[in-house]
Each structure stands twice: as structure tokens, then as C-alpha cells.
Amino acid sequence: MPIHETNNTVVQAKKLSKTYNSRTNVLDRISFEVRRGETFVVIGPSGVGKTTLLRLIDLLEYPSSGRLSFSGQDTTQLDNYDRLELRRRIGMVFQSTILFNTSVYSNVAYGLKLRDTPEDVEAKSVSRALKTVGLKDLEQRYAKTLSGGEAQRVAIARMLAYEPELILLDEPTANLDPANTSTVEKAMQKAKEAYGATVIVATHNMFQARRLGDRVALLLNGKFVEVANPETIFTNPRESVTRAFIKGELIY
Ligand SMILES: Nc1ncnc2c1ncn2[C@@H]1O[C@H](COP(=O)(O)OP(=O)(O)OP(=O)(O)O)[C@@H](O)[C@H]1O
Numbered sequence: 001m002p003i004h005e006t007n008n009t010v011v012q013a014k015k016l017s018k019t020y021n022s023r024t025n026v027l028d029r030i031s032f033e034v035r036r037g038e039t040f041v042v043i044g045p046s047g048v049g050k051t052t053l054l055r056l057i058d059l060l061e062y063p064s065s066g067r068l069s070f071s072g073q074d075t076t077q078l079d080n081y082d083r084l085e086l087r088r089r090i091g092m093v094f095q096s097t098i099l100f101n102t103s104v105y106s107n108v109a110y111g112l113k114l115r116d117t118p119e120d121v122e123a124k125s126v127s128r129a130l131k132t133v134g135l136k137d138l139e140q141r142y143a144k145t146l147s148g149g150e151a152q153r154v155a156i157a158r159m160l161a162y163e164p165e166l167i168l169l170d171e172p173t174a175n176l177d178p179a180n181t182s183t184v185e186k187a188m189q190k191a192k193e194a195y196g197a198t199v200i201v202a203t204h205n206m207f208q209a210r211r212l213g214d215r216v217a218l219l220l221n222g223k224f225v226e227v228a229n230p231e232t233i234f235t236n237p238r239e240s241v242t243r244a245f246i247k248g249e250l251i252y
């Protein structure tokens with residue numbers, strides 16, 4: 001079936017491929033779309049290409065072939081300046097958090113400063129973002145004194161502070177305890193309710209995939225082998241390989 005681009009499509013990939021060092025395709029001609037306001041969860045074994053896919057969507061890398069559109073614009077046709085402009089509407093939290101060696105406040109304010117935000121708005125946005133991840137008392141702390149889980153939440157606050165229309169999360173709660181995982185998941189929910197953010201998450205946490213996903217996509221051998229609602233993926237998948245992966249029985 002042809003894919004129609006509409007205002008309701010935030011990300012659209014057509015025959016998107018990514019190859020490193022001309023070896024086998026990490027991503028092999030995948031086509032999919034992510035709709036405005038939905039949470040699209042990508043699952044799949046380690047090394048399958050989840051981070052690669054998120055980095056392509058974040059416009060940090062170029063596809064080897066195929067087309068990738070953001071909000072109706074074909075990003076593969078844009079020059080660096082226009083890609084940078086588009087990137088400002090996207091927020092990514094990386095698998096390994098990197099904070100600047102300054103205060104928590106400065107870290108969270110970073111994206112707002114890039115966007116020339118007035119100082120009073122900046123201060124309010126930073127406070128609000130830190131509050132949503134349960135860290136409002138740490139504004140003045142030095143980032144390097146934070147625990148791993150605190151640093152992860154600061155990275156999430158840094159992204160939430162400027163309210164990106166597209167949020168990309170790569171294993172956002174891998175370092176967090178259950179209570180903080182719940183705090184972060186609620187923060188995502190809030191961003192969706194407050195301004196209609198679209199969220200793409202890569203996770204190894206199947207409970208999280210089930211809780212957060214409007215749709216869940218299983219990536220295997222460079223392809224999405226199944227994309228469906230969480231209920232279908234986790235209780236009644238169409239593909240036997242999906243069932244095997246969910247049950248931890250997939251030999252890979
Ligand atoms: N810059 C690179 N150069 C060469 N190979 C790379 C590069 N980045 C990723 N790869 C390879 O591409 C494949 C996919 O990597 P990717 O990080 O996207 O996997 P992943 O699904 O995110 O894995 P994990 O669940 O462990 O985070 C891996 O085999 C990886 O070694």
C-alpha cells in the first residue's frame with residue numbers, strides 16, 4: 001500500500017538503508033511512518049540497529065540510501081544549515097549520557113540558550129523540566145557530582161526544557177530504579193499531553209515498551225518484522241519470531 005504523507009506524519013522512511021564500512025546493511029530498505037502525537041517503540045536484540053535508526057532520525061547521520069522525511073520535508077535533500085534548523089525541533093536523549101562539566105542548571109538551559117530564549121523564560125523552563133524528572137533541588141549542583149541515574153534524568157530534563165516536537169529516547173531508563181523509571185515515563189506522558197510531542201523510544205525493557213507504546217516495532221536483520229499495538233505484539237503476535245523474541249528464546 002502506498003504511504004501518503006500528511007500533516008499527521010512526523011517521520012516517514014522509504015526504503016531507508018544504512019551500511020557501515022560497506023558491510024551488510026544495518027538497516028535494509030525499511031519503510032515506516034510515525035504519526036504525530038504517538039509513541040513509537042523500537043525493540044530488538046543488541047546490535048540490531050536501534051541506535052543507528054534514532055541517529056538517522058535525529059539527522060546526525062546520513063542514510064546510505066532511501067528517503068527520510070521529517071514533517072513532510074525530505075531531509076536527505078537538505079543542506080547542513082537546513083538540517084541544523086530541523087534538528088532544533090528534535091530532542092534526543094542518548095544511550096550514554098554526556099553532560100557538560102558545569103552546573104545542572106547550565107546543562108538543562110543549554111538547548112534554550114541555543115534557541116535564544118529570554119532569561120526569565122529560560123529559568124522557568126529549567127525549573128519546570130527539573131521538577132518533572134524529580135530533581136528540582138539539584139539546580140546548582142555540579143554535573144560531575146551526580147549519580148548515574150541523576151545524570152540520566154538531567155539529560156532528559158535538558159531535552160524536555162525546550163519542548164521539542166519530536167522526542168527520541170535511546171534506552172532512557174536503563175540506569176534508573178523503578179521509581180525513577182516511572183517518573184521519566186510520566187514526564188514523557190506530560191510532554192505529550194502538554195504540547196502533543198511525538199515520541200520514539202528504543203528500549204530493552206519489554207514492560208516499558210508495553211506501557212508506553214501506541215505501536216511497537218520489532219527490528220531484526222535490518223527490517224521491521226512486525227509493527228503493531230502492544231497488545232498484539234505481547235500477547236498475540238502475527239510472527240513466530242516476535243513471540244520468540246518477547247519470550248527471550250530468540251537465538252541471535
Ligand atoms: N559508526 C559505526 N561504524 C561501524 N559500525 C557501526 C557504527 N555504529 C554502529 N555500528 C554497528 O551497527 C550495528 C548496529 O548498532 P546499533 O548501535 O544501532 O545497535 P543497537 O540496536 O542500538 O544495539 P544496543 O541494543 O546494544 O544498543 C552494530 O553491529 C554496530 O557495531
Ligand SMILES: [Mg+2]
Nearest residue numbers: 050051095170
Ligand atoms: Mg543502542
